Amino acid sequence: MFLKEQMKLFEQNKVVNWHEHVRGDRSGQLDVEQCDLLVESAQKAHMDVLVVSRPISGGSPTPDEFRTNNNVVAAAMKRHPGIIQGMAFVNPGFKKEALAEIDRCVNELGMVGIKLYNQYFISDPVLRPIIEKCIELDIPILEHAGKLNLVPNPQPTISDGTHFAKAAKEYPEGIFIEAHIGGGGDWQWSLKAIADHPNVYTDISGSVYDEGIIEQTVHYLGANRTLFGTDGSFSQSIGKLLGANISQQDKITILNNPAFARYLERGRKG
Template identity: 75%
Template sequence: DRCINELGMIGIKLYNHYFISDPVLRPIIEKCIDLDIPILHHAGKLTVGPESQPFLSNGVHFAIAAKEYPEAIFIHGHIGGGGDWYWSLKAMADCPNVFTDISGSVHDTGIIEKTVQMMGADRMLFATDGSYAPGIGKLLGAKIPDEDKIKIMNNPRLARYLERGM
């Protein structure tokens, strides 16, 4: 409470020690709902070496949590983080309370376009996970309308959280 109400914290990031749908996270999710803050969770769908991150949430885990907590705001961190991003998009497409950021080291052709098509630009956030240039490059080079690029860079659905922290 103190960090939100006094120190300007605007959300929480959870690393992949548990799946986002794991019942152990229910008290945290419920507190985030009470405080009206989004939950960013480190995510991906590894196809090579999944044993290195055995509790890495993927789109299915997000869909389960989103349906259990429709009033929560979930952010799937790193749609461009590697692995089968398309598989995750299919799982999250029908979950209006799940957003994704575009960060990650994967710059597959069409990743931004497909994410806009399946989730909508209003459920996407610009982010980098490493160097800035490739992240902005894949957004600016995407074959999507400029209006969608602006939404991704400054998501109007999440702007209230940023304003709260100022």
């Protein structure tokens, strides 16, 4: 077996995965098989908690669509209590419905935060009421992100570090997570942009495992602003953390970031 000693990091410490997804089947219900496989794989890899969401990546999702997807997440939470926790996906373009859905997901379904996709930059004024609602509820905002240097840009309103920095400056009480630093294009760009904004965090998920990405994340943000996540890339995300030349204590902090423990605890009680 390879990495036997290194894998003890996962075996011997609590591991919270802050970025994963469940799916729906054709009828809009939870894809139970995929959900169970995800949990089985996570347990095999010694992950204790999976924070999952079900965003819609294209177009402008309607309230019915995001409510249906959040029900899928709620079903996953119910199927694997204590392991799966949820984040609510909303489209900020539907202000009234989005705010009501956040209330429902957090206060009735026990979700621990919200997940936004690329419908709007996180610094777009449309998001102000959403951010203010999250501050009121004391929940984090995880938003799909990346600095893509592709021409044409396939995601013209995807947020990068500069958008997070702007939102964080406007709302210093907000808790923002720039999603998948390993799946969001020019990660050096984003790290440098958010470095001086202590209320912006990132998760290490994504299929990119460039040598040095974790060291630079910790260099710019510190381990206390870095979360473990996978986003569909288990071997890459586990491997890049194991391979990083950072302290063991920093790795333990990333695996179960104490700054985020209260969200999980509140979700469990809910």
